[in-house]
Amino acid sequence: MVDSGPNSLLATTQSTSAMLSGHFAQALSFSGSSSSYFQINDLTSLGISNRSFSISLWIQPVSLSGVLVHVSSNSSGLGWCLPFIGFATNGSIVAQILNSNGVISVLGSFTPVSTSTWSHIVQTWSSTNGLRLYINNILVASSVSLATTYTASTVSNYLTLGNSLNGGTCGQGQIGTLTPYQGAMDDVRVYSREFSADDVCTLYVA
Numbered sequence: 001m002v003d004s005g006p007n008s009l010l011a012t013t014q015s016t017s018a019m020l021s022g023h024f025a026q027a028l029s030f031s032g033s034s035s036s037y038f039q040i041n042d043l044t045s046l047g048i049s050n051r052s053f054s055i056s057l058w059i060q061p062v063s064l065s066g067v068l069v070h071v072s073s074n075s076s077g078l079g080w081c082l083p084f085i086g087f088a089t090n091g092s093i094v095a096q097i098l099n100s101n102g103v104i105s106v107l108g109s110f111t112p113v114s115t116s117t118w119s120h121i122v123q124t125w126s127s128t129n130g131l132r133l134y135i136n137n138i139l140v141a142s143s144v145s146l147a148t149t150y151t152a153s154t155v156s157n158y159l160t161l162g163n164s165l166n167g168g169t170c171g172q173g174q175i176g177t178l179t180p181y182q183g184a185m186d187d188v189r190v191y192s193r194e195f196s197a198d199d200v201c202t203l204y205v206a
Contacts, residue, residue: 041156055123090110121134
């Protein structure tokens with residue numbers, strides 16, 4: 001599968017992740033098994049320390065647990081590795097980065113996203129505004145004082161959707177369990193800049 005952005009990245013692995021009708025067109029359906037994931041490589045900007053980034057995706061979960069977005073320097077999910085987006089033990093969405101302070105996490109509202117509707121999740125980071133988490137076009141959590149730096153892998157990264165693969169030993173942060181995700185996912189986007197609130201709104205209403 002080729003992405004729709006200017007870099008035409010190729011998916012390097014797709015295993016037992018079926019296609020179904022999504023929020024826009026087709027979406028990936030993850031079974032929640034250890035072999036269910038979708039992975040792309042050559043994400044250079046995420047491997048550069050203190051480079052701003054944004055990750056956007058739509059989800060319709062079956063279960064409010066597991067890993068949504070995992071980033072690693074190795075295709076196995078190991079090396080430099082961290083689950084960037086996932087669920088806390090209470091079903092809240094968590095967004096995370098890594099720096100000299102350790103794993104920095106921000107949590108969304110204790111009201112979890114719905115299993116019956118599509119929800120829009122956006123994680124952003126910059127040295128100015130730190131770590132931010134938007135859910136359905138609302139800024140629900142942020143951290144500035146502890147999150148003004150981002151310690152990256154220094155190499156091109158792999159981004160794995162719906163699974164941490166062998167990265168169960170990576171920093172867990174506030175994500176409740178590094179288990180595979182069960183549910184659907186659509187329109188995943190990665191940018192090498194921080195989204196503004198207007199950018200988030202544009203994607204949400206598109």
